[in-house]
Amino acid sequence: EIVLTQSPGTLSLSPGERATLSCRASQSVSSSYLAWYQQKPGQAPRLLIYAASSRATGIPDRFSGSGSGTDFTLTISRLEPEDFAVYYCQQYGSSLTFGGGTKVEIK
Amino acid sequence: EVQLVESGGGLVKPGGSLRLSCAVSGFTFSNAWMSWVRQAPGKGLEWVGRIRGKTDGGTTDYAAPVKGRFTISRDDSKNTMYVQMNSLKTEDTAVYYCTTDHYGSGTLDYWGQGTLVTVSS
Numbered sequence: 001e002i003v004l005t006q007s008p009g010t011l012s013l014s015p016g017e018r019a020t021l022s023c024r025a026s027q028s029v030s031s032s033y034l035a036w037y038q039q040k041p042g043q044a045p046r047l048l049i050y051a052a053s054s055r056a057t058g059i060p061d062r063f064s065g066s067g068s069g070t071d072f073t074l075t076i077s078r079l080e081p082e083d084f085a086v087y088y089c090q091q092y093g094s095s096l097t098f099g100g101g102t103k104v105e106i107k
Numbered sequence: 108e109v110q111l112v113e114s115g116g117g118l119v120k121p122g123g124s125l126r127l128s129c130a131v132s133g134f135t136f137s138n139a140w141m142s143w144v145r146q147a148p149g150k151g152l153e154w155v156g157r158i159r160g161k162t163d164g165g166t167t168d169y170a171a172p173v174k175g176r177f178t179i180s181r182d183d184s185k186n187t188m189y190v191q192m193n194s195l196k197t198e199d200t201a202v203y204y205c206t207t208d209h210y211g212s213g214t215l216d217y218w219g220q221g222t223l224v225t226v227s228s
Contacts, residue, residue, distance in 0.1 A: 045218055047215060092213020
């Protein structure tokens with residue numbers, strides 16, 4: 001099973017700042033099968049990025065994904081108040097696994 | 108508009124059983140791959156299992172912690188997916204979400220609101 005490790009666990013930033021979230025895999029992941037999700041308290045997760053770098057429908061262009069192999073990154077170029085949430089990476093290889101999440105909180 | 112609505116959650120004793128349902132609308136259900144994902148209180152997301160669409164054989168895959176205890180099925184005439192959960196353990200306590208699985212890519216593009224299952228004596 002591929003293990004995904006997200007860092008940092010918590011990111012404390014101010015609105016307008018840039019957020020960089022990391023997702024590292026225990027073995028190589030096909031870029032086609034790497035996704036990012038956003039979850040706010042009391043809500044279901046929402047798909048942000050699929051195939052490592054493609055934005056899902058309706059996702060603002062301040063969200064971008066990059067990476068390949070074992071290292072992937074989600075970048076939020078300028079944080080808006082509604083972006084403070086928990087973010088999960090997820091891969092589908094032989095099975096489907098999620099990272100432990102990164103909480104982006106207001107500084 | 109795509110909608111997924113889970114139901115069937117509740118309180119059950121360890122060793123007991125429960126069946127969750129996921130009613131869908133807004134897309135052609137019979138060919139859709141679907142997954143269940145759960146989230147224990149205050150914890151992260153954990154994939155439970157998936158079922159393929161009709162044209163891909165309707166077969167299932169499960170995560171190791173639930174294999175042999177959970178069974179995912181579908182009734183295409185009712186646009187509904189199910190998960191039968193047997194031999195429940197306290198560690199199965201979680202919110203259970205149903206999701207679409209985009210053409211089997213593992214991209215979970217639409218999610219329901221979730222239903223809470225509590226396993227406790």
